[in-house]
Amino acid sequence: MDSELALKTWFRMLSNTALIEHELRTLFVSEFKVTLPQFDLMAALHYAGGSEKMSALSKWMKVSNGNITGVVDRLERDGLVERQPLPEDRRVKIISLTEAGAEVFERMARRHKEWISGLLAEISEENLEQLHLQLVQVSKTIKRNIQ
């Protein structure tokens, strides 16, 4: 196995990801004053049907509990999400999108999709399909080699 090729491929994957992330962060902040982690958390809430426990967010987003606390703090301060108690278990906090948060999220999700497809626009459907399949394979391989 050619470990130089593996390394080159990894560096390219890393730099592509960094480029796109940097661009997305800039766009989100300038158009919505929302950071990427904040958008990710709102997306997690959206796909969970609107509300979720702190611990479930932490697991889903694969970040630490402490991290979620901070991101939710700032989103709450900005009126995009709210914390509610769960009567039957007073340890739990339920986080949900506020009305304003849900409205902003819809607009952000639409723009996000436009931005991504804009960045990858000139890649042919066929190539993109093939790339996606390969990335799925890579994902399986990595997961096998990590556990």
Added chain:
Amino acid sequence: MDSELALKTWFRMLSNTALIEHELRTLFVSEFKVTLPQFDLMAALHYAGGSEKMSALSKWMKVSNGNITGVVDRLERDGLVERQPLPEDRRVKIISLTEAGAEVFERMARRHKEWISGLLAEISEENLEQLHLQLVQVSKTIKRNIQ
């Protein structure tokens, strides 16, 4: 152009990168007590021939000046790099790997390559070659669409 496919491909690229980065971070910290950004900075110094100006590091690593200051502070504290003045321009600081830093870097670079090729081990040479080529194309496309 299928923007759902573009989005799926992006998510897969992002999650693969996050998985590998997480694994590398864990391995670097447990085996060398060095963080990923610290390794990256040492790698930049190594490939620059051993020493470099702060501003050149910032440009090369595509991070802000303030960030470089902090990473260098901690590497200096741990004895892996040192700051030296440049007599002919007293604004400049030259950062270089110490003897200890260079020695540790050699070991880290070797392990890094082993880890990456280990993670991607079961991917055939042919598939890896193809993936690399596609990622290079993606890189060109993105850069065209960002400027």
Added chain:
DNA sequence: CACTAATATTTCATACATGAAATATCAAGC
């Protein structure tokens, strides 16, 4: 030579990110 521009680095306020410790609550078994 004095003034202004530009360049190099650090400092600051803010926001992530981690893992470990602290706090609060619940659940199970005696």
Added chain:
DNA sequence: GCTTGATATTTCATGTATGAAATATTAGTG
């Protein structure tokens, strides 16, 4: 009912990250 252990969240110390302001120095211009 009380202890013990598990679960949920927050707090803390540390290390990235950004962009803007502050500082120091150099270079260019009248």
